[in-house]
Amino acid sequence: MDLRDFYSRLSVDESLAEVMGYNPYYQKIDSGLNARILVNGHEMIDLASNNYLGLAADNRVKQAAMEAIKKYGVSLCGTPIATGYIDLFQRLEKKLSHFVGLEETIILPSCYQANNGLFNCIAGPKDLIVVDRLVHSSLIEGIKSTGSKIRPFLHNNLEHLEGILQRSIGYRQVFVVTESVFSTEGSIAPFKEIVQLCEKYEAMPIIDDSHGIGVLGKSGRGILEEQRIAGYRGIYTASLGKAIANSGGMISGEKKLINYLKYYCSHLVYSTALTPAVLAGISSVLDIIHSEFSGIKEKLINKQRQIYEALLEGEFKVIYSKAPINSIQTGSKEATFILNQKLYEKGILSTPFIEPAVPINEGRVRLIASASLSQDTVDEAVAIIKRIGLS
Amino acid sequence: MTIQSVLDKRPVITLDSHLLEDLRVDSLDKLMILSALEDEFAITIAEDDFADVVTINDIVMKLKARGFFEGTHSHL
Ligand SMILES: Cc1ncc(COP(=O)(O)O)c(C=O)c1O
Numbered sequence: 029m030d031l032r033d034f035y036s037r038l039s040v041d042e043s044l045a046e047v048m049g050y051n052p053y054y055q056k057i058d059s060g061l062n063a064r065i066l067v068n069g070h071e072m073i074d075l076a077s078n079n080y081l082g083l084a085a086d087n088r089v090k091q092a093a094m095e096a097i098k099k100y101g102v103s104l105c106g107t108p109i110a111t112g113y114i115d116l117f118q119r120l121e122k123k124l125s126h127f128v129g130l131e132e133t134i135i136l137p138s139c140y141q142a143n144n145g146l147f148n149c150i151a152g153p154k155d156l157i158v159v160d161r162l163v164h165s166s167l168i169e170g171i172k173s174t175g176s177k178i179r180p181f182l183h184n185n186l187e188h189l190e191g192i193l194q195r196s197i198g199y200r201q202v203f204v205v206t207e208s209v210f211s212t213e214g215s216i217a218p219f220k221e222i223v224q225l226c227e228k229y230e231a232m233p234i235i236d237d238s239h240g241i242g243v244l245g246k247s248g249r250g251i252l253e254e255q256r257i258a259g260y261r262g263i264y265t266a267s268l269g270k271a272i273a274n275s276g277g278m279i280s281g282e283k284k285l286i287n288y289l290k291y292y293c294s295h296l297v298y299s300t301a302l303t304p305a306v307l308a309g310i311s312s313v314l315d316i317i318h319s320e321f322s323g324i325k326e327k328l329i330n331k332q333r334q335i336y337e338a339l340l341e342g343e344f345k346v347i348y349s350k351a352p353i354n355s356i357q358t359g360s361k362e363a364t365f366i367l368n369q370k371l372y373e374k375g376i377l378s379t380p381f382i383e384p385a386v387p388i389n390e391g392r393v394r395l396i397a398s399a400s401l402s403q404d405t406v407d408e409a410v411a412i413i414k415r416i417g418l419s
Numbered sequence: 420m421t422i423q424s425v426l427d428k429r430p431v432i433t434l435d436s437h438l439l440e441d442l443r444v445d446s447l448d449k450l451m452i453l454s455a456l457e458d459e460f461a462i463t464i465a466e467d468d469f470a471d472v473v474t475i476n477d478i479v480m481k482l483k484a485r486g487f488f489e490g491t492h493s494h495l
Contacts, residue, residue, distance in 0.1 A: 161447055
């Protein structure tokens with residue numbers, strides 16, 4: 029045994045970044061998500077963050093966070109089961125449950141953690157987990173930790189899913205796992221139909237609504253509202269770091285499930301609770317959504333459409349999406365990096381996805397135009413996109 | 420054919436196709452292939468038994484070892 033051997037195994041393949049003289053990862057951001065963001069000291073247009081509603085730097089949300097800090101300090105230095113469970117925390121659980129229309133909720137430090145911690149509490153080697161082939165890493169890692177049989181189904185393919193469910197007999201419990209909005213594609217799951225299939229085959233549906241909460245539905249309540257899924261008896265998770273513009277992850281469902289997780293989900297029980305500023309920030313965002321959602325959503329859709337049309341004019345292979353996401357099919361990882369770099373050089377920050385975040389050779393460059401971008405900024409982005417596309 | 424059905428948008432599959440290099444099969448694709456084979460042949464496959472397969476032919480050999488395809492032409 030030699031420590032050198034250990035460290036020599038830890039090499040990162042940075043050859044692509046070296047060849048290109050550009051690394052899109054861990055870019056240093058020197059500002060908040062303002063009208064323009066500062067990246068490595070340069071002013072840029074943010075089409076990369078998940079700040080869908082543009083509330084991350086909203087003055088009312090900042091104010092709410094500051095008031096919470098004044099009252100409680102910056103941390104309760106304890107996990108929710110111990111000193112972390114302040115009144116703000118409890119009220120937010122109720123507010124989030126009410127928001128998504130489910131019985132009860134727990135709040136974890138992140139949705140990655142929520143998805144990681146959920147599965148090994150509820151599933152084991154005697155169970156089967158049927159999962160959309162394109163779900164997020166946090167779900168895959170959570171699922172893998174259970175020792176359950178795993179069967180992926182083709183992305184959003186109900187026929188394939190039903191075939192698997194038909195043939196899945198003899199398991200203690202079958203789970204069907206998917207996301208509402210697949211953020212690398214912008215595709216939306218036919219979740220209502222998936223829930224119906226689950227009912228037919230007595231499977232338990234689990235949905236990750238990270239990119240749907242605060243975005244989908246008439247009043248922003250997410251996928252269940254969008255697809256009018258009433259009386260949902262499955263499990264629901266979502267990130268509070270995207271449209272909800274703070275951080276954290278929620279798991280919601282029936283009281284029996286949530287109460288069990290409150291004691292047995294080690295990712296919740298043994299991890300320091302979200303801080304007062306974040307709890308207050310989330311609550312404030314929910315209030316804004318409550319009173320202003322339709323106006324904000326209109327702006328969001330309008331901006332997405334302008335970017336979409338620019339991409340079409342620029343002759344990019346862009347995937348049409350009903351979610352406020354524009355995803356360009358770039359293919360190889362080289363082509364993905366090159367487009368991301370061209371955008372960067374012209375002043376647009378975008379998100380590149382290469383394997384393993386997406387299947388091999390299905391690279392994507394994603395653009396998300398926040399509702400709060402000004403028309404001037406969108407005009408500028410549109411001009412840059414068209415110029416790059418036609419050059 | 421079973422394998423083709425779970426790999427959309429891929430090149431033609433032959434016995435010599437490498438799962439990784441030619442077919443760009445990642446770990447979830449592989450799980451999907453194994454599931455499809457389980458259904459097709461009504462067998463249970465432990466993932467570990469197929470951990471070392473590199474080509475389509477390797478999969479065929481594994482199935483042959485279980486008594487499939489004797490005297491027939493395999494239609495994967
Ligand atoms: C679908 C999905 N689930 C979970 C997560 C993780 O959420 P969080 O950032 O709250 O850990 C993300 C975000 O990256 C996501 O896109």
